Amino acid sequence: MSMTNFQACGVIHQFRGDALITNTMSAMFAISAVSPSPLNLASVPLMGGASGLGLGLAIAQPNRQVMVLDGDSSLLMELGTLAQIGDVAPANFIHFVFNNSLQFSGVANLDRPGRNLDFCAVALGAGYASAQKIETPEALAAAMPELLEQNGPHMVELIIRAPEKFTHETPQPEIPELQFTRMGAESAAMMDALGTTR
Amino acid sequence: MANTDYSVPASAVHAVLREKGVNAVTTVPDFIQFALHDRLKNDPDMTYLECSAENQALTTAMGMYVGGLEPIVMMQNQGLLNCLNSLRSVGIDGSIPLVLFVGAFGREFSNLGQPLTDSRRVMVNRTQPVVEALGLPFYNLETPGDLPKVAEAFDTARATKRAAVVHFGYFPAWN
Ligand SMILES: Cc1ncc(C[n+]2csc(CCOP(=O)(O)OP(=O)(O)O)c2C)c(N)n1
Numbered sequence: 238m239s240m241t242n243f244q245a246c247g248v249i250h251q252f253r254g255d256a257l258i259t260n261t262m263s264a265m266f267a268i269s270a271v272s273p274s275p276l277n278l279a280s281v282p283l284m285g286g287a288s289g290l291g292l293g294l295a296i297a298q299p300n301r302q303v304m305v306l307d308g309d310s311s312l313l314m315e316l317g318t319l320a321q322i323g324d325v326a327p328a329n330f331i332h333f334v335f336n337n338s339l340q341f342s343g344v345a346n347l348d349r350p351g352r353n354l355d356f357c358a359v360a361l362g363a364g365y366a367s368a369q370k371i372e373t374p375e376a377l378a379a380a381m382p383e384l385l386e387q388n389g390p391h392m393v394e395l396i397i398r399a400p401e402k403f404t405h406e407t408p409q410p411e412i413p414e415l416q417f418t419r420m421g422a423e424s425a426a427m428m429d430a431l432g433t434t435r
Numbered sequence: 436m437a438n439t440d441y442s443v444p445a446s447a448v449h450a451v452l453r454e455k456g457v458n459a460v461t462t463v464p465d466f467i468q469f470a471l472h473d474r475l476k477n478d479p480d481m482t483y484l485e486c487s488a489e490n491q492a493l494t495t496a497m498g499m500y501v502g503g504l505e506p507i508v509m510m511q512n513q514g515l516l517n518c519l520n521s522l523r524s525v526g527i528d529g530s531i532p533l534v535l536f537v538g539a540f541g542r543e544f545s546n547l548g549q550p551l552t553d554s555r556r557v558m559v560n561r562t563q564p565v566v567e568a569l570g571l572p573f574y575n576l577e578t579p580g581d582l583p584k585v586a587e588a589f590d591t592a593r594a595t596k597r598a599a600v601v602h603f604g605y606f607p608a609w610n
Pocket of ligand 1: 261282307308310311312339341342349520
């Protein structure tokens with residue numbers, strides 16, 4: 238069983254409240270469409286940055302809920318970040334890994350390294366308070382209240398079904414300008430919303 | 436000049452950080468900046484985070500900054516080369532005015548007082564050209580007289596909303 242990026246982000250949207258959400262890769266496109274907010278900060282173009290951004294926000298804003306929407310290959314690129322998250326142990330911190338077992342999801346659907354790697358085991362080994370694998374939107378919705386209530390950091394591995402890759406009939410579009418300016422624009426918008434602009 | 440004449444007291448650098456409101460450090464520690472690491476880690480007003488890699492030190496510092504803290508990032512010259520893409524993203528595209536403290540690991544003492552680019556060691560002689568190739572300002576601390584450059588780095592980073600590099604050409608002193 239599995240779910241799509243949009244289904245997972247739809248559930249996260251229902252429960253986010255005023256959470257700060259760092260995001261990247263295909264989860265970024267889904268959360269931006271489903272739950273647009275000045276409290277979203279994309280790591281783009283920056284593979285692997287979402288977890289570090291989320292940890293920094295959690296340290297600076299310990300009373301805020303922070304959610305990280307990570308890619309599986311993105312997390313592998315900066316896997317060491319789990320060590321710091323385990324050390325700091327932010328209580329209001331949910332780390333979602335959108336595990337589609339692929340990279341360039343919905344574009345080229347290439348394999349990724351780590352076929353035998355267990356994200357939940359690694360997170361628990363790093364000192365996360367909980368870790369679970371979730372395969373359906375219903376199960377995610379059922380898990381959310383407790384994830385928000387119990388002290389974290391929590392790892393949630395979402396089993397994601399990737400969209401079809403591009404073919405000759407669906408040629409690759411040019412990457413929009415927005416993608417190269419949004420990290421600056423979104424950090425400015427988040428600072429505005431948090432009252433931390435200087 | 437004796438080698439020790441090149442040392443900037445770590446306490447003087449610490450005082451500038453206080454003056455500039457710095458209250459957080461993310462780091463992969465640097466051989467050159469031990470005296471400063473020691474001070475900042477033991478400063479109760481400083482949030483001090485050891486990171487597994489420099490990319491993570493930069494992204495976590497960005498999250499801290501957006502959340503309202505005033506972090507610096509400490510690393511050595513090898514670390515700088517390790518995180519150029521994150522520096523491009525956070526320090527240029529992301530418009531986060533982070534000041535990076537970078538130590539000149541491997542600098543031969545015979546190069547003190549000479550241009551860094553004349554060092555025999557690649558990690559020493561390429562650091563400044565790489566930073567400048569990114570279009571970021573580079574402030575080399577060579578002697579105690581260079582201390583004002585630290586405050587200047589903060590002022591420039593904040594005015595331009597870009598990262599700036601303070602480069603320790605020699606060990607800061609343990610006083
Ligand atoms: C440093 C770096 N190396 C390589 C790339 C090219 N790249 C872009 S996306 C991607 C894969 C991302 O995979 P994942 O995080 O699993 O996200 P998904 O595509 O599955 O949503 C790669 C390798 C990059 N952006 N940055």
